[in-house]
Amino acid sequence: MWLQxxxxxxxxxxxxxxxxxxxxxxxDEEIRKEVGDPLVPEKLRRSKNAEIPELSEQEVVRHFxxxxxxxxxxxxxxxxxxxxxxxxxxKVEEIASSLAESLHPLQDEASVxxxxxxxYQMQDWLAxxxxxxxxxxxxxxxxxxxxxxxxxxxxxxAKKGRTKDxxxxxxxxxxxxxxxxSMAGFKVIYIRSNNEGLVDxxxxxxxxxxxxxxxxxxxxxxxxxxxxxILEISKAMHEKDALLYYDGANLNGILGIARPGDMGFDVVHxxxxxxxxxxxxxxxxxxxxxxxxxxxxxxxxxxxxxLGKGQYxxxxxxxxxGRISTFYxxxxxxxxxxxxxxxxxxxxxxxxxxxxxLGTNYLxxxxxxxxxxxxxxxxxxxRKHEVVYTGREMVKETGVTAEDVAKAxxxxxxxxxxxxFPPVVEEAVMIEPxxxxxxxxxxxxATALREISAKAYSDPEEIKKSPLRTARRRVDLAKANHPSTxxxxxxxxxxxxSGNISALV
Numbered sequence: 001m002w003l004q005x006x007x008x009x010x011x012x013x014x015x016x017x018x019x020x021x022x023x024x025x026x027x028d029e030e031i032r033k034e035v036g037d038p039l040v041p042e043k044l045r046r047s048k049n050a051e052i053p054e055l056s057e058q059e060v061v062r063h064f065x066x067x068x069x070x071x072x073x074x075x076x077x078x079x080x081x082x083x084x085x086x087x088x089x090x091k092v093e094e095i096a097s098s099l100a101e102s103l104h105p106l107q108d109e110a111s112v113x114x115x116x117x118x119x120y121q122m123q124d125w126l127a128x129x130x131x132x133x134x135x136x137x138x139x140x141x142x143x144x145x146x147x148x149x150x151x152x153x154x155x156x157x158a159k160k161g162r163t164k165d166x167x168x169x170x171x172x173x174x175x176x177x178x179x180x181x182s183m184a185g186f187k188v189i190y191i192r193s194n195n196e197g198l199v200d201x202x203x204x205x206x207x208x209x210x211x212x213x214x215x216x217x218x219x220x221x222x223x224x225x226x227x228x229x230i231l232e233i234s235k236a237m238h239e240k241d242a243l244l245y246y247d248g249a250n251l252n253g254i255l256g257i258a259r260p261g262d263m264g265f266d267v268v269h270x271x272x273x274x275x276x277x278x279x280x281x282x283x284x285x286x287x288x289x290x291x292x293x294x295x296x297x298x299x300x301x302x303x304x305x306x307l308g309k310g311q312y313x314x315x316x317x318x319x320x321x322g323r324i325s326t327f328y329x330x331x332x333x334x335x336x337x338x339x340x341x342x343x344x345x346x347x348x349x350x351x352x353x354x355x356x357x358l359g360t361n362y363l364x365x366x367x368x369x370x371x372x373x374x375x376x377x378x379x380x381x382x383r384k385h386e387v388v389y390t391g392r393e394m395v396k397e398t399g400v401t402a403e404d405v406a407k408a409x410x411x412x413x414x415x416x417x418x419x420x421f422p423p424v425v426e427e428a429v430m431i432e433p434x435x436x437x438x439x440x441x442x443x444x445x446a447t448a449l450r451e452i453s454a455k456a457y458s459d460p461e462e463i464k465k466s467p468l469r470t471a472r473r474r475v476d477l478a479k480a481n482h483p484s485t486x487x488x489x490x491x492x493x494x495x496x497x498s499g500n501i502s503a504l505v
């Protein structure tokens with residue numbers, strides 16, 4: 001077969017034949033006679049038929065099944081994406097999630113007391129895990145949690161009549177931090193890291209002013225290092241009547257061991273789709289929580305689940321910023337996280353952090369002395385959930401880049417780690433083993449990196465051709481992302497008819 005010979009699946013526009021359908025739409029002939037054909041008003045009708053593939057149901061099923069077999073996921077192997085916590089999710093959570101699928105968000109509260117009890121417990125558990133007073137599950141994803149947090153800080157200061165329009169952001173922060181702050185109307189001020197990879201306290205103090213609303217920070221930070229001066233950072237912020245915001249992307253490294261609330265954080269967002277086993281990646285499905293303590297908890301997005309007179313009910317905090325999404329968040333995914341936490345318990349959650357930290361530092365030991373890849377920062381401080389290497393030396397000595405290394409890893413049975421992030425690290429390679437990978441897998445991953453390093457110095461051109469064993473060979477990333485390369489449906493059709501479909505490659 002063509003597929004077996006080339007190990008590439010044709011575009012769906014290349015398949016099928018004219019007039020093929022995978023469904024039949026019934027049409028009432030009497031209605032058509034009475035109101036005309038078609039039923040769509042003239043101004044909304046197409047001038048010509050939509051140019052869509054014409055395939056039978058079987059052709060569609062086979063096409064997407066083959067595409068799924070050409071893909072790679074955590075059920076097949078290690079996905080060491082730094083800061084993304086792509087870990088194996090127990091399948092029992094799929095069953096738990098399905099129990100909520102028959103519920104409708106417009107049902108009367110009295111008819112959904114069971115799921116409201118689950119949401120109430122989750123609010124309470126996440127508040128305890130983070131050291132906060134109150135949690136809202138209304139946000140649908142981590143980025144929405146960030147936006148909710150900074151909107152809370154903005155409204156909190158506005159209610160007090162303060163002009164605080166500056167948001168501090170660590171230079172190692174996730175890109176959504178400055179984006180969320182900017183969307184909320186804040187001027188973003190970056191706080192640089194010192195040579196140890198931690199927040200530079202002098203830079204922080206010199207940037208603080210009466211206009212400072214808050215500081216967006218994650219701990220452990222994006223370099224995998226615990227901010228040892230976090231209590232000093234918290235004190236400096238609160239002395240200026242500013243708030244400390246916790247990006248929960250890296251909670252996996254301290255889960256059950258340290259709590260953001262005890263470090264002085266005022267607002268915390270959590271990625272349920274990272275830390276608490278909701279499926280993650282490919283655009284969703286996400287789920288998140290936003291938690292707060294003290295006075296600012298009154299500004300959480302609503303509604304929250306409250307208990308009164310023996311019944312659960314939805315109620316928003318008194319100064320709530322309102323809704324961030326429709327209804328009550330991604331309830332089905334919240335149930336997934338509920339099952340995950342319920343199954344592990346407090347001791348199990350602590351073991352998650354211990355094993356993820358152990359895995360990271362074991363991998364560091366296995367890679368010690370690897371040619372061309374150097375720890376960033378290059379010190380002996382233990383890492384938590386992830387580790388960052390710089391390939392600066394490898395580029396200078398061989399021409400092999402972090403991108404080349406990542407593509408070569410694909411040829412060795414692993415997904416690629418995060419590269420070129422954080423941007424403060426030149427030729428960054430960020431690896432997060434997670435707690436779910438056994439020793440043998442970490443050994444194999446370290447061996448793969450050492451093989452790539454050795455080949456980069458002996459035959460760099462071979463590495464630069466990677467990947468060679470995947471369904472799709474290396475593509476030109478710049479060309480692939482340029483708007484001019486987007487191929488409209490009509491062009492695909494024309495090229496197919498002309499027999500020149502290779503022009504699309």
